[in-house]
Amino acid sequence: MIKNKITLNVLADITKKIGGVNYTQDENKVLLIFNGSNIDLKKHIEGLKKIQEKGVGFSLAFSFMGERLLDVDYIIKELRPLKVYKEEDIFNIEEIVNTYSYVIGTNVTMNTLTKVISGMIDTFIPNIIWAFLYKGKPVYLNFSSVRNYLGGPSNNKVIKDMIEDKIENIKRMGVTEINIEDYSKEFFNYDSREKDDIPQGEVKEESNNKIRIITERDLLNYKSKEPLIIRKGTIITPLAKDRAKELGITLEFKM
Secondary structure, X not given: OOOOHHHHHHHHHXXXXXXXXXXXXXXXXXXXXXXXXXXXXXXXXHHHHHHHOOOOEEEEEEOHHHHHHOOHHHHHHHHOOOOEEOHHHHHHHHHHHHHOOEEEEOOOOHHHHHHXXXXXXXXXXXXXXXXXXXXXXXXXXXXXXXXXXXXXXOOOHHHHHHHHHHHHHHHHOOEEEOOOOOHHHHHHOOOOOOOOOOOOOEEOOOHHHOOOEEOHHHHHOOOOOOOEEEOOOOEEOHHHHHHHHHHOOOEEEOO
């Protein structure tokens, strides 16, 4: 298990270079947060890699327990992050929030969930979630660990109701729940789009708070002479931006 932050970031840089990863657009940078739960970790990693294939760059943030309980080496090797953060980076929260477009949490624990709802942001991961919500930036969390503590759902109805109540509370704060089953379809929904579904002159936000990804193919199918209006939360891949320049398509970003 890697303990030293310098070693973490050196390893991340090596794996990024070996994998040929080059992410330069700020709007394509995503922060992945990891608590101490490893429930379905490999499934989460495989799903996240599908998103990464679309030109999205990941950085990783580990809680104190996550750094010690998870296979950090494996996660870094598979995801080839831009950067790795750990608990002492709580002092750099403002910089982190300004650097990344949104947060994905694969296995949020009850401890983190309770702290965010209560406003107790004295540790790293709850502070990240709180700060992104505070700034109105998208936060996507998976609650498998909360619902399956000790390997399965609780037999205690009061506890089950309490869990669901906390989940609903954090969702009211602005969190969107994500599904582990298929990140590419359920989270980004880019595989299910028709070729000509890009509106003439505007790209609207997906329903159900799902993020839209604009790819090179979308720009090739864009026939309007009007600027392409990009709404908040939409991600444009680097290849799509290059294609827009080649085709003379103006990209207009709106909040």
